[in-house]
Amino acid sequence: AAEAEAAAAEARATTALQAKRDAVRVEPPAGAGATRLRLQFPNGTKVTRRFGRDETIGALRGFAEVHCADSGFPIASIGLSTSHPKRDYEDDAETLEAAGLHPQAALFVRDLDA
Known part of the structure; x- marks a missing residue:
């Protein structure tokens, strides 16, 4: 039963x-x-990519999750933040432009379970 549940x-x-x-x-x-x-x-790799300014924080989080899984270090609970100014991005419905990330920004992807 445990094996079936895990599968x-x-x-x-x-x-x-x-x-x-x-x-x-x-x-x-x-x-x-x-x-x-x-x-x-978190593993030190950096990826620079363009997104539509109308895309959401949730879409960015999804991209980061896919990148982590495809790179061999899956993260179940992803946090996104900037350091200057220090801010955590938690509203998945907020657009990149509304979040102040347009036209460019640097973000840290964190494992919230680590």
Whole structure:
């Protein structure tokens, strides 16, 4: 019974990750509507990518989750923050522009369970 439950939980996690992967938009071209973000991950890697300024914090969190899983260090509970000024981004419905991240910003991706 425990094995079946574990297998079902893993299947749900795989389905959720695939849904997040499917939701990641194509990287927009550079221009006025694009927000350039540099993400620093807990393992030290840095990724610079453009997002639409109308994309949400939730979409950014989904991108980070997919990147972590694809890079071999899955994180179940992701935190996003900046250091100057120090701010945590928790409202998944807030757009990147409304959050003050447009036209560019550097964010730290944190494992909230660590």
